[in-house]
Amino acid sequence: MPGAFSLADAQSYLRNQQLDGWLLEDFHQNNPIFWQVVGGRRHTTRRAFLLIPPAGVPRFLLHMIDAERLSDLGWPIDIYLSRADQEAGLRTLLHGRQRVAMEYSPACSLPVVSRVDAGTIEQVRALGVDVVSSGDVLQYAVARLTPEQLEMHRIAAEAVGTIAQEAFRFIRQHLDTGVTEYDVHRFIRDRFAARDLVTDSGPTVAVNAHSGDPHYEPLPETATRIQRGDWVLIDLWAKQARDGAVFGDTTWVGFVGEDVPTLNQRVFDSVRRARDAALRLLDEAWVQHRELEGWQVDEAARQIIDADGYAQYFTHRLGHSIGEQIHSNGVNLDGFETHDTRKIIPGVVFSVEPGIYLPEFGVRLEVDVYLDPSRGPIVTTPIQTEIVRI
Numbered sequence: 001m002p003g004a005f006s007l008a009d010a011q012s013y014l015r016n017q018q019l020d021g022w023l024l025e026d027f028h029q030n031n032p033i034f035w036q037v038v039g040g041r042r043h044t045t046r047r048a049f050l051l052i053p054p055a056g057v058p059r060f061l062l063h064m065i066d067a068e069r070l071s072d073l074g075w076p077i078d079i080y081l082s083r084a085d086q087e088a089g090l091r092t093l094l095h096g097r098q099r100v101a102m103e104y105s106p107a108c109s110l111p112v113v114s115r116v117d118a119g120t121i122e123q124v125r126a127l128g129v130d131v132v133s134s135g136d137v138l139q140y141a142v143a144r145l146t147p148e149q150l151e152m153h154r155i156a157a158e159a160v161g162t163i164a165q166e167a168f169r170f171i172r173q174h175l176d177t178g179v180t181e182y183d184v185h186r187f188i189r190d191r192f193a194a195r196d197l198v199t200d201s202g203p204t205v206a207v208n209a210h211s212g213d214p215h216y217e218p219l220p221e222t223a224t225r226i227q228r229g230d231w232v233l234i235d236l237w238a239k240q241a242r243d244g245a246v247f248g249d250t251t252w253v254g255f256v257g258e259d260v261p262t263l264n265q266r267v268f269d270s271v272r273r274a275r276d277a278a279l280r281l282l283d284e285a286w287v288q289h290r291e292l293e294g295w296q297v298d299e300a301a302r303q304i305i306d307a308d309g310y311a312q313y314f315t316h317r318l319g320h321s322i323g324e325q326i327h328s329n330g331v332n333l334d335g336f337e338t339h340d341t342r343k344i345i346p347g348v349v350f351s352v353e354p355g356i357y358l359p360e361f362g363v364r365l366e367v368d369v370y371l372d373p374s375r376g377p378i379v380t381t382p383i384q385t386e387i388v389r390i
Helices: 007-016 032-038 064-073 083-093 118-125 135-143 147-174 181-194 208-212 262-287 294-307
Strands: 022-026 048-052 059-063 077-080 099-102 130-133 204-207 231-240 248-255 349-352 355-357 362-364 367-372 376-379
Touching: 007 048, 007 135, 022 032, 032 048, 032 135, 048 083, 059 064, 059 083, 064 077, 077 083, 083 118, 099 118, 118 130, 147 181, 147 231, 147 248, 147 367, 181 204, 181 231, 204 208, 208 231, 208 362, 231 362, 248 362, 248 367, 262 294, 262 349, 262 355, 262 362, 262 367, 262 376
Parallel strands: 022 099, 059 077, 099 130
Antiparallel strands: 022 048, 048 059, 204 231, 231 248, 349 367, 355 362, 367 376
């Protein structure tokens, strides 16, 4: 399966970091990483534990009612019935282990990693086991693309870039007869269907003040008609309708007319230079054989926007991990909403999307980047360098 968990990668990382295991826990589907590791969600109703050791075979601790749900994996299963059984089983599972990784982040600095409740962490620590964050081990095990996934990402990235341009042409063709944000939204959805692409939400088609809302999505009854002199932001994301498929995600902006207002051009230039500063840092670090953490790339872009006087209008992180979900489990480019200290490792895909959101209009320029193990950072979506004249 293209999106399969890599046990070898996980165990290699555990050995390199001198960890005694990776303990995954789930209750009522609250830990998506648990289910990505086992290869898909199953119907379970009680607490489930999975210990991945640095070497050897992973082992489950499951309630009797749920044991058959995971037996097809062939990994040993210890059964519990009562609370006392479960506590004893966990003690046995962790016997002799001093330091394990779990879906935990100190002070919840990385919410995407913090999936295990505080009580379970307390339970493990009460057994004399030190708990550290699994943020990097899960990157190595589930966030890196297989060759098949990389090809599916490239197809999706090319498609969203092409469809964005088709959407701008659709606006131009229908200006005189009347076209709304929602009309363009539906056009993009139709183009997805024609290419056998799917998405979980969106796209964003936002005119003027609506483009100042980073997650605006038009509705039929409130959508604005697009007219000459309008500013238009289009953000679209989709993937192939196949198991293991990876999203492509891009954002472009355009102006209905030739003479772009001075302020719009100034803001566009600031965002463009911020994006390019982030891409330049990624390239330089690769050439210098220097590992970057997510927050460092965010800082490089944010410094440009801060210097231009728009700091308060850049209201989100620079970029997010991309995978089978549009916001995936790998490193985010974030020193603003969180402080992501995870390494940007070869094999991951992420967005670079600085934005400035004024009351009158907003600008966001988004590209996807794949960190190729041999070639370094590769931008997989088209790069916008000028404002689209619609």
